[in-house]
Amino acid sequence: MGLDLINGIPAHVLFVHVVVILVPLTALALILCAAFPSVMRRFGLALPALALVSLISVPLTTEAGEWLEGHIDSDPLVRRHAELGDGLLPWVIGLFLVSAAVWWLYRRAAHRTPEAGRSVSTVGTPLRLAAAVLSLIIGVGACVQVYRIGDSGAKAAWNDAYSASAHPGRG
Secondary structure, three states, X not given: OOOOEEOOEEHHHHHHHHHHXXXXXXXXXXXXXXXXXXXXXXXXXHHHHHHHHHHHHHHXXXXXXXXXXXXXXXXXXXXXXXXXXXXXXHHHHHHHHHHHHHXXXXXXXXXXXOOOOOHHHHOOHHHHHHHHHHHHHHHHHHHHHHHHHHHHHHHHHHOOOOOOOOOOOXX
16 A cells, blocks of 8 residues: 555655656756766766655656556547656656766775865766766756656646637636
């Protein structure tokens, strides 16, 4: 039994906001940390910790979404949203693994050279470049997937629920 309802509201509707904020934030942090060692120096352990919280939020949101899907009428838009939602977890696992690797590489380099200004120079440029490119690919992929899922969810929730023109007597 998971978190299905929170204060009478389907938990999925609330959890989705965590995913929509944290996954792109984690992707941006990862890309910046991988590309700029000075940013990594400031982030430290916060990078893999943020990625871990993002990773944990995805299955919680997905499970709450599956519960919600079972409590509404069958709809092809909802099914499409659910299918896309199932595709986010691999991207977020990638975000976590790459975040942990970038953090570990930085820590390893920092322990080898104690001077703060030179600590990242021991991580070779090809390795840093590879980490930055991989971070960019994983980060952009995760953000695109979050967008696709959110777009399909909005279409599923709002399809035929509003009118493009205002009702007579209203705004």
